[in-house]
Amino acid sequence: MSTERKFLDMYWDGRLPVDPWMIAERSGVRVIPDGSLAWGQDPLSGKFEKENNIPTIRFNPNESRVRQRFTIAHELGHCALGHGLAYRDPATNFSARTYNPDEIAANRFAASLLMPADMIEATIMDLRDPSVESLAELFGVSQVAMEFRLKNLGWLRG
Numbered sequence: 467m468s469t470e471r472k473f474l475d476m477y478w479d480g481r482l483p484v485d486p487w488m489i490a491e492r493s494g495v496r497v498i499p500d501g502s503l504a505w506g507q508d509p510l511s512g513k514f515e516k517e518n519n520i521p522t523i524r525f526n527p528n529e530s531r532v533r534q535r536f537t538i539a540h541e542l543g544h545c546a547l548g549h550g551l552a553y554r555d556p557a558t559n560f561s562a563r564t565y566n567p568d569e570i571a572a573n574r575f576a577a578s579l580l581m582p583a584d585m586i587e588a589t590i591m592d593l594r595d596p597s598v599e600s601l602a603e604l605f606g607v608s609q610v611a612m613e614f615r616l617k618n619l620g621w622l623r624g
């Protein structure tokens with residue numbers, strides 16, 4: 467079973483959109499909105515590290531809601547996948563064009579957490595041919611993220 471599936475099974479309340487903040491907190495990871503991440507030379511969307519020995523996610527609360535949700539899920543991915551003690555993520559790390567294997571893995575984790583394959587399938591069956599836009603809205607992700615996920619799951623042609 468994938469790590470994100472385990473997290474969903476253990477910590478998700480079954481509601482859409484999936485709440486990555488709640489899942490993180492329930493798994494023992496602290497989540498803190500931190501506007502100062504955006505300041506300075508290289509602005510960050512999020513970071514993960516241990517602070518006073520507590521696994522802690524900080525995210526930029528001034529970005530869009532869907533971006534904040536994806537950032538939290540991505541940082542939780544670094545934690546859950548055991549990527550190490552400190553991750554700093556500028557916006558480029560969330561791009562589909564990143565080549566860093568840890569970033570790719572964290573993005574996959576986030577996509578699967580926020581858009582569980584079985585829920586996508588059930589929703590598509592339910593709504594009968596829904597638009598990418600309406601699915602993105604329902605799952606609380608960007609249209610780009612939803613389109614990417616639908617292609618990966620074979621619902622859309624790449």
Ligand SMILES: [Zn+2]
Pocket residue numbers: 540544553554555559568569572
């Ligand atoms: Zn990252």
